[in-house]
Amino acid sequence: MSDSSSDSSPPRTAPASLPLVTAPHGSALLRSLTGPLARWLPRQRWFAGKGRPLSALTLVSATELLPCTAQGHTPGLLHLLVRTREQDAGRPAAGDCYQLLLGVRPVLPPALGGGLVGRPTEGPLRGRAVYEALDDPRLATLLLERLRAPGRLGSLSFGRAPGSAIPSGLDARVLTGEQTNSSVVYGEQHILKLFRRVSPGVNPDLELPLALAEAGCTRVPAPSAWFEAAFPSAAAGAVGEPLTLGVLQPYLAGCTDGWQLAIASLSARTDFTQAAHSLGMATAEVHTALAAALPTSELGREDLEATAEAMAGRLADAAAAVPALRPFRDGLGRTYAALAAFARRGGTCPVQRLHGDLHLGQVLLAPESAHGTSHWSVIDFEGEPARPLADRRLPGPPVRDIAGMLRSFDYAACQHRASGAWVDAWSRANRAAFCRGYADASGVDPMDQVELLRAYETDKAVYEVLYEARHRPAWLHVPMAAIRRLAAAPD
Numbered sequence: 457m458s459d460s461s462s463d464s465s466p467p468r469t470a471p472a473s474l475p476l477v478t479a480p481h482g483s484a485l486l487r488s489l490t491g492p493l494a495r496w497l498p499r500q501r502w503f504a505g506k507g508r509p510l511s512a513l514t515l516v517s518a519t520e521l522l523p524c525t526a527q528g529h530t531p532g533l534l535h536l537l538v539r540t541r542e543q544d545a546g547r548p549a550a551g552d553c554y555q556l557l558l559g560v561r562p563v564l565p566p567a568l569g570g571g572l573v574g575r576p577t578e579g580p581l582r583g584r585a586v587y588e589a590l591d592d593p594r595l596a597t598l599l600l601e602r603l604r605a606p607g608r609l610g611s612l613s614f615g616r617a618p619g620s621a622i623p624s625g626l627d628a629r630v631l632t633g634e635q636t637n638s639s640v641v642y643g644e645q646h647i648l649k650l651f652r653r654v655s656p657g658v659n660p661d662l663e664l665p666l667a668l669a670e671a672g673c674t675r676v677p678a679p680s681a682w683f684e685a686a687f688p689s690a691a692a693g694a695v696g697e698p699l700t701l702g703v704l705q706p707y708l709a710g711c712t713d714g715w716q717l718a719i720a721s722l723s724a725r726t727d728f729t730q731a732a733h734s735l736g737m738a739t740a741e742v743h744t745a746l747a748a749a750l751p752t753s754e755l756g757r758e759d760l761e762a763t764a765e766a767m768a769g770r771l772a773d774a775a776a777a778v779p780a781l782r783p784f785r786d787g788l789g790r791t792y793a794a795l796a797a798f799a800r801r802g803g804t805c806p807v808q809r810l811h812g813d814l815h816l817g818q819v820l821l822a823p824e825s826a827h828g829t830s831h832w833s834v835i836d837f838e839g840e841p842a843r844p845l846a847d848r849r850l851p852g853p854p855v856r857d858i859a860g861m862l863r864s865f866d867y868a869a870c871q872h873r874a875s876g877a878w879v880d881a882w883s884r885a886n887r888a889a890f891c892r893g894y895a896d897a898s899g900v901d902p903m904d905q906v907e908l909l910r911a912y913e914t915d916k917a918v919y920e921v922l923y924e925a926r927h928r929p930a931w932l933h934v935p936m937a938a939i940r941r942l943a944a945a946p947d
C-alpha cells in the first residue's frame with residue numbers, strides 16, 4: 457500500500473459534492489442570512505479560509521431543531537450547513553462546508569449580545585436576532601437532549617452508544633480556548649465537540665475512539681453519542697457518505713493537559729521526565745490498540761520515496777506561502793533525500809491508523825490520587841485540521857505521531873520565556889524519556905528510526921510554520937527555531 461497520498465499535499469478541494477437540500481423557506485432563509493453570515497463567519501476562530509475574502513455562500517441544509525418562526529419569546533434553534541466560496545489572489549478558490557448552530561430570538565438578552573450574527577431585514581427571520589446558539593445555555597442544553605434520543609430529524613441523524621449513561625438537564629458551558637472546533641461541557645460530566653469545517657466521510661475523531669473503545673482501550677474517552685448528516689448520493693436511491701457533525705464523550709474533570717504541565721515544569725524548573733516516560737508508554741499503548749483494531753500494512757521502497765517527495769512538495773508549498781522558510785529549503789531537502797536514500801537501501805516501515813496530530817495539548821493527565829501513578833488519556837483524533845478528511849483517515853508510520861510529540865517538547869521549551877542551557881536540556885531529556893517510554897511499552901525504539909524520525913519531525917515543523925503564519929503569527933519564531941536547527945547538517 458502507498459503512504460504517498462497521505463503525504464501528498466492535494467490542492468484544497470471542495471468537499472465531494474453535496475446536494476443542496478431545500479429546507480422549508482430554504483432559499484429565502486439563505487438570502488436573508490447571507491449578508492450577516494458573510495460578515496460574521498470570517499471573524500470566527502474556526503473559519504479556515506483566513507485571508508481569502510468570501511465571495512458566495514450556498515445553503516447545503518437547514519434543519520429547525522426548535523421552531524424559529526414561532527411567535528412569543530421562546531428561542532428557536534436552527535442547524536445550518538453552508539458552503540463558502542472564496543477568492544484567492546483575485547481568483548475563485550474552492551471553499552469549505554461549515555456547521556452553524558444559530559439561535560433566533562425576537563429580543564436578544566445582553567448576555568448573548570457578543571454572539572450576534574445579525575438581524576435579517578427580509579425573509580422568514582425578518583426582524584429577529586440571529587446569534588451563536590452555543591452561547592445560549594438553554595439551546596446548548598436542548599442539543600444534549602437531542603443527543604440523548606437517537607433518531608433522525610431532516611438530514612440529521614443522532615446516534616448513541618449502547619449502555620451510555622447521559623443524564624438530562626446538565627448545565628452547559630461553552631469552552632472559550634483557542635480551538636479548531638467548538639466544545640460544550642455539560643455538568644462537568646460530558647463534553648460535546650462540534651466540528652465546524654465538515655466533509656463527507658466519518659471523522660476519525662469518532663471512528664478511532666469508537667474502535668478503541670470496542671477494543672477495550674481505556675486511554676481514550678469512549679464516544680457516548682454523536683450526530684451526522686446524510687444526503688442522497690448522486691447514484692439513484694443510494695445514500696452518500698455521512699458527515700460527522702458532533703461527538704459527545706465523558707468529560708475528564710480534574711485532568712490537566714500536557715502543555716500546561718510542561719510549562720509549569722519549565723517555570724518551576726522541576727523534573728518532567730517521569731511524566732514524559734509514562735506519556736511515551738501511553739502513546740505506545742494507543743498505537744498497539746489501533747494496530748490490533750484496524751488494518752495495517754508496510755511501506756516499501758517506492759512508497760517511502762513517494763513519501764519523501766510529498767514532504768518536499770509540502771515544503772515547497774509552505775515556502776511559497778511563508779518567505780521566512782525560503783533560505784532553509786536546501787538544508788531541509790537533505791533530510792528528505794536521506795529518507796529516500798534509506799528507502800533505496802531497502803529500508804521499510806510499518807503503517808497503521810494514527811492519532812495524526814499528537815502534541816502536548818492533546819493529552820490529559822489524571823490527578824495522581826485517581827490512579828496512584830501518572831495516567832494519561834489521549835483526545836482529539838481528528839488529525840491535522842488543514843489536511844483533507846480522506847487524507848487524515850489513511851494509515852501512516854507510528855513515528856509520525858512520535859515526531860509530533862517530540863516537536864511539542866521543543867515547542868514548550870522554546871515558547872517558555874527563559875531560554876538557555878537548562879531549557880534546552882529539559883527538552884532533550886523529555887524527548888529521550890518519551891522515546892524510552894514508547895520503547896519500553898512497544899519494544900520499538902523511535903530513536904533507532906533515524907531517517908524516518910528526522911524526516912517526519914522536519915515535515916511537522918514545516919506544517920507548524922504554515923499553521924503559525926496563518927493562525928498565530930506571534931508564535932512563528934517557535935517552529936522557525938526548529939527549522940534553523942533541522943536545516944543544519946545532522947549532528
Ligand SMILES: Nc1ncnc2c1ncn2[C@@H]1O[C@H](COP(=O)(O)OP(=O)(O)O)[C@@H](O)[C@H]1O
Pocket residue numbers: 631634635636637638639647649677705706707708709711713817818820835836838
Ligand atoms: N474528554 C475530555 N475531557 C476533558 N477535557 C477535554 C476532553 N476533550 C477535550 N477536552 C478539552 O477541550 C479542549 C478542546 O478539545 P479538542 O478535541 O482538542 O478540540 P479542537 O480539535 O477543536 O482543538 C482540549 O484542549 C481539552 O482541554
Ligand SMILES: O=P(O)(O)O[C@H]1O[C@H](CO)[C@@H](O[C@H]2O[C@H](CO)[C@@H](O)[C@H](O)[C@H]2O)[C@H](O)[C@H]1O
Pocket residue numbers: 634635636715813815816817836839840841860863864865867868920923
Ligand atoms: O489542537 P489542534 O488539533 O487544533 O491542533 C492545531 O493547533 C495546535 C495549537 O493549538 C498546533 O500545535 C502547535 O502548538 C502547540 C502549542 O500550542 C504545540 O504543543 C504543538 O507541538 C504545535 O504543533 C497544531 O500543530 C495544530 O494542528
